[in-house]
Amino acid sequence: MTPPLLEARQLVKSFPGVRALKGVNLTLDPGEVLAVIGENGAGKSTLMKILAGVQTPDSGQILIDGKPCVIGSVEDAMAHGIALIHQELNLARTLDVGANIFLGREPSRWGWMDQARIARESALILARVGLNVPPSTPLSALTIGQQQLIEIAKALSIRARVLIMDEPTSSLSVHETEALVRLIQELRSSGVSIVYISHRLGEVEAVADRVEVLRDGENAGALPRPQIRRDAMVKLMVGRELSQFYPHQPHPPGAVAMEAREIRTALYPKQSVSFSVRAGEIVGLAGLVGAGRTELLEAIFGVVPALSGAIELGDLTLRPRSPVESIAAGVALVPEDRKHHGLALEMGVRENLSLANLHRDQRFGFRDGPRENALCDSMIAALRIKTPGPSQPVQFLSGGNQQKVVIGKWLATDPRVLLLDEPTRGIDIGAKQEIYRLMEELAGRGVAIVFASSEMEEILGMSDRVLVMHEGRITGELPRQHLSEESIMGLATGGSSAPLSSQ
Numbered sequence: 001m002t003p004p005l006l007e008a009r010q011l012v013k014s015f016p017g018v019r020a021l022k023g024v025n026l027t028l029d030p031g032e033v034l035a036v037i038g039e040n041g042a043g044k045s046t047l048m049k050i051l052a053g054v055q056t057p058d059s060g061q062i063l064i065d066g067k068p069c070v071i072g073s074v075e076d077a078m079a080h081g082i083a084l085i086h087q088e089l090n091l092a093r094t095l096d097v098g099a100n101i102f103l104g105r106e107p108s109r110w111g112w113m114d115q116a117r118i119a120r121e122s123a124l125i126l127a128r129v130g131l132n133v134p135p136s137t138p139l140s141a142l143t144i145g146q147q148q149l150i151e152i153a154k155a156l157s158i159r160a161r162v163l164i165m166d167e168p169t170s171s172l173s174v175h176e177t178e179a180l181v182r183l184i185q186e187l188r189s190s191g192v193s194i195v196y197i198s199h200r201l202g203e204v205e206a207v208a209d210r211v212e213v214l215r216d217g218e219n220a221g222a223l224p225r226p227q228i229r230r231d232a233m234v235k236l237m238v239g240r241e242l243s244q245f246y247p248h249q250p251h252p253p254g255a256v257a258m259e260a261r262e263i264r265t266a267l268y269p270k271q272s273v274s275f276s277v278r279a280g281e282i283v284g285l286a287g288l289v290g291a292g293r294t295e296l297l298e299a300i301f302g303v304v305p306a307l308s309g310a311i312e313l314g315d316l317t318l319r320p321r322s323p324v325e326s327i328a329a330g331v332a333l334v335p336e337d338r339k340h341h342g343l344a345l346e347m348g349v350r351e352n353l354s355l356a357n358l359h360r361d362q363r364f365g366f367r368d369g370p371r372e373n374a375l376c377d378s379m380i381a382a383l384r385i386k387t388p389g390p391s392q393p394v395q396f397l398s399g400g401n402q403q404k405v406v407i408g409k410w411l412a413t414d415p416r417v418l419l420l421d422e423p424t425r426g427i428d429i430g431a432k433q434e435i436y437r438l439m440e441e442l443a444g445r446g447v448a449i450v451f452a453s454s455e456m457e458e459i460l461g462m463s464d465r466v467l468v469m470h471e472g473r474i475t476g477e478l479p480r481q482h483l484s485e486e487s488i489m490g491l492a493t494g495g496s497s498a499p500l501s502s503q
Contacts (some may be wrong), residue, residue: 002371003066005030005193006051006082006162011060013046015396018388020046022056022217026151028162028193035208036198038237041386042214044197052084052193052419053077083155089147091139096173098122098135101153117321125153126277129183144486145176148281152183157190159220163187164195167204174288181207183224194447200229200455201426213237215339231496238430246461247440249432253316253464258331258417263309268472272309275467275474277417277448282439284463285452287492288357292468293452294336301333302326313416327356332410334403336421336452342406345395349387350376352394352405357412379408384434400431404421407438420441424458441458 004027013021021043029306037043049055051062053074062071064080071077077084091100098118099106131149133301139147148168155163158221165184169177177253184194184207184367196256204211211223213236221236240300257275273296277283285293298308302320311318313329316325320326323333335341354372376390383404394405405421410418424432439462443449453459459466466478468491 002030003063004028005032005065007063007066008047008051009061011050011057011062013055013057014048016388018396020217021050021060023060023212024217025219026212028195030161030193030327031191033188033194033196033207035198035204035211035312036214037198037201037204037211038214038220039398039430042220042237042428043217044214045166045215048084048195048197051077051162052082052164053404054084062389075110076159078160081159081332082164083158083160083162084166085119085148085151085155085168086166089144090153091147091150093140095139097133097137097142099394099395100139100150101125101135101156101157101316103133105158109179115260122153122155125156127321129153130179133457138142141497143176143387145172145179148172148176148180149183161201162191162195163194164197166300166377167199167228167426168196169198171453172289176186177203178429199426199432201429203405204228204233205230207226227465231398232462234429237428246457247437248282248462248464249278249440250319250464251443253281253448257281257313259312260300261310261312263296263311263374264308265299265436265472266304267295268292269307273469273472273474277450277476279416279446279448281298281441281461281465282443282449284459285450285467285469286358286456286459286488286495287465287469288363289454290471291492294421295472296469297421297450297452298335300326301331301419303333303335313431327413330416331419332356332413332417333419333424334406336425338399338402338406342409343394343402347394348391348393349380349385349405350390351395353379353408353412355497356409383408383411383438396430398428400427400434403427403431403435417448417450423451424452424453424455432458456488459483459488460485468492 006028008024008026010023010025011021012023024043024047046487050057053071053076056072061068063109064092069080092103094177102118107117120133129149129152131146132289168180189196196207205228208228209225211233213220215237223232255278256276261274262272264272289291298304299318300311302322302325305321311320316329318325318329350372353376381491385404388399424435439449460483464480465475466483466488468476468488468493477495478487
């Protein structure tokens with residue numbers, strides 16, 4: 001029998017306080033799309049970094065074409081035809097497309113960089129990935145989806161036999177995702193093997209030939225193509241049935257907690273948005289990428305001052321110019337990008353949880369250590385944050401636990417209105433359910449919640465009411481009884497809601 005193209009045997013890897021891999025095995029055949037899934041902290045990223053030479057295992061063996069090899073660096077991995085495409089793109093925005101594709105491997109002629117060869121070979125590779133732009137195009141002129149294709153082009157330029165894709169569609173639009181799926185199918189047909197990591201199980205069903213599931217640093221099971229179904233994947237990932245994934249039960253709404261009046265943002269200065277949310281209500285904010293959801297939430301919170309408009313919170317009228325004003329008024333925002341805008345990665349869990357509350361946790365002008373510790377302990381317990389201890393730097397936590405720290409930081413301010421921007425992006429299915437449980441619990445306590453999400457199932461499953469945005473304006477409002485994918489997509493594309501218009 002032909003040996004696997006790539007094989008990992010009994011890989012073990014430990015970090016301070018954490019054993020990330022506990023003897024993991026993996027095989028990958030030529031021209032196969034293997035999906036590796038699991039909850040955050042299951043060991044997926046560690047395994048991929050070992051295969052790509054970013055990290056080295058404590059023990060275990062890697063084989064290429066059935067022969068043992070040592071992958072001690074990224075260069076070693078590239079020499080064996082293995083390339084890792086990170087979730088956070090690793091590109092030079094100040095360079096053009098061709099320069100990015102050959103960055104660090106620039107061909108030369110007579111001691112000078114061979115620009116003609118870069119342009120010629122880049123054009124061939126760009127055609128292969130279906131990106132119709134000249135190699136001289138500045139990278140900054142491309143969309144996120146196009147930049148993702150540049151990462152794939154870089155990998156193909158080294159004649160990669162194995163592409164490891166880590167959450168490749170997390171920042172892509174629906175159309176860009178569809179284009180990427182088509183490209184994956186073409187690469188598979190040409191003999192390229194792909195390791196596909198994603199929390200979007202619908203995508204896994206669409207692209208994978210086989211699924212390998214990790215749980216707590218160990219192999220939890222595998223699914224061949226005929227058995228790849230959402231319920232089967234979920235059961236292997238979490239070790240139990242999820243009979244009710246979305247726990248939402250509508251609560252009788254209270255008084256209006258916040259009313260946004262005529263908010264205009266810099267992205268769509270000619271459009272204004274007005275809406276309200278009641279105490280105990282969960283309002284979903286839907287729309288396609290670029291519809292203006294993030295900009296609206298940031299304007300309400302004062303991250304970027306609104307061009308006009310006001311926020312009414314009971315008897316208080318606020319024209320938010322800074323987050324400080326919004327926090328004082330009882331508004332909190334969990335941002336879309338937790339690593340850049342929600343956390344101080346090098347700081348510990350305790351410090352991050354207390355950041356938004358420093359003005360309260362002081363005594364005679366100094367930090368109140370006992371009060372800060374009590375707050376930290378209560379949040380870790382209430383949100384079930386998995387951490388070796390409160391001093392653990394948050395950069396070493398899984399994505400789901402990092403998100404819980406961001407949410408906990410704002411819950412410590414006791415907000416009346418909680419704004420959530422893509423609250424479950426990039427976290428596993430088990431952590432998602434915990435976030436949903438928390439949203440439900442907060443709504444039950446009377447907190448008004450507005451959350452923006454690109455996941456249709458999430459919007460349908462957790463919303464009492466949905467506001468749909470298109471090009472900076474709200475095109476429609478749907479109560480829970482009229483929620484459907486068709487009605488939301490009709491409004492998100494600038495049309496109407498078929499179910500409502502038919503009444």
